[in-house]
Amino acid sequence: MKKIKILHIIKSLGRGGAEMLIPETIKLHDQSRFEFHVIYFLPWKDQMVERILEAGGKVTCLSSSNNIKLLQQYPKVVQYCEENDIDLIHCHLPWAGFLGRLVYSKTKIPSVYTEHNMQDRYHIITKTLNKLTYNSQSLALGVSDDVTKSINTYIKPKIPVKTLLNGVDTKAFQINQKKGMETRNSLGIPGDALVIGNVAVFRFQKRLVEWLQVFKTIEDKNPSVYGIIVGFGPLEEEVKAEVERLSLNEKVFFPGMQTEVKPYFSAMDIFMMSSSFEGLPIALLEAMSMECAIVSTDAGGIKEVIRDEQDGLVCKVDEWQKLSDLCQILIEKPRKLENYKKAARERVVKNFSLRKMVDELEVIYSDFVTK
Known part of the structure; x- marks a missing residue:
């Protein structure tokens, strides 16, 4: 044939x-x-x-x-x-x-x-x-x-x-605790730290400067929190300048462009998105498949994936500052954090x-x- x-x-x-x-x-x-x-x-x-x-x-x-x-x-x-x-x-x-x-x-x-x-x-x-x-x-x-x-x-x-x-290929994108720990060690992140991450092209709609501002609010209350942002793009200098301004050089890591992102997802506890608009982001689905708890704005197709307080926690696009409060809920309630990690994977396996x-x-x- x-x-x-x-x-x-x-x-x-x-x-x-x-x-x-x-x-x-x-x-x-x-x-x-x-x-x-x-x-x-x-x-x-x-x-x-x-x-x-x-x-x-x-x-x-x-x-x-x-x-x-x-x-x-x-x-x-x-x-x-x-x-x-x-x-x-x-x-x-x-x-x-x-x-x-x-x-x-x-x-x-x-x-x-x-x-x-x-x-x-x-x-x-x-x-x-x-x-x-x-x-x-x-x-x-x-x-x-x-x-x-x-x-x-x-x-x-x-x-x-x-x-x-x-x-997303849910069989390929499964959490690997060993790889996650190796990634943390390579970046100098303590094994017992809570890690908030993102994987994105550094474009204006991703609002990574705002992401860093939210992270700073979280880190002020929780000094043991670390961040990872995987990717690169036209706003890289602006984003890294904000890291300098907020004195986050030792707390937020930029591995750059990575063909293989699964070790970084495995190192994250929370996948946080501050986007102003989206279609239906692949990185979100990958993070969910890798059992990252999701905290995000409800931009575009995100609200079709994440049912608030079922599969993750979401806020309105123009209320992005509330992301810090949502992350704080998960930081203060470890059992809830674990529940949302499992819920994220279940959601993507069944529907995406x-x-x-x-x-x-x-x-x-x-x-x-x-x-």
Whole structure:
């Protein structure tokens, strides 16, 4: 039986949520039925390349230094589709989506686009291009009900729009106490300390400066608390300047960009998010799978995952200062902390497994190709 050939198109293969989903889903797909190709454009953001290759995918970089040059690569993508007999294109994030729509207009190869963000949060240029081009594809998938609603509200597309919730490989993401202790030791964190962490790209919507301010309030009351923030990004200097200002140099650690984050999740007790907006963050699902207790704002799809006082503790986006009070509840009540760790994993195993997401994707892929 001829395999169905899927081409993923994405701007970069750094360690963002959308980027990480590609190797994780390829790994679980039925590769006796499907063959996976990936094209990306920023050669310096290639952390996921090796994982994709290990998972059985094929990777090509069409080097582009900016978004305009990325769009100008569309003839090469058309040629790649023809030479490799691609059956379906799956695009991720706006600029790859714009390019994919050019390819669709030229080839009519079925094209699926995964929307990871709310439309009102995009730059005016992105929003305008979305409105102009959104119908030049076969299907849009929102990663949460909020994201799907925003597509229908702001764009009003004529194509189908469905919600396909993000997922996590709950078998792979399981807490490892030994690795967690090794990570603490490597950073100089005492084994019996309580650790509050985050894994994020250092962008404004993550509000990591505010995260540090919340942490400072917590640490003032609990000197034995430590912090870990894994990641990097355009606001790294600003974030680290805030660490200096708050005198947290010896209390909050920055391991930088990490391809393997599970040892860091294993070192955390509480995963705290202060985001102003989100789609449905992969790092949140990973943290839950790794039995981190969740304390977060209710940004975007987070409120679809975390039921307050059942799976974790949440506050309104504009009331982020309350995160310190929520963490304090868990610090003062260790049994409650342990209960929320277990509840987080139970929630993600039952409702947000990557296996469920992959099964739904395979139905979508098959339906379009066999029409």
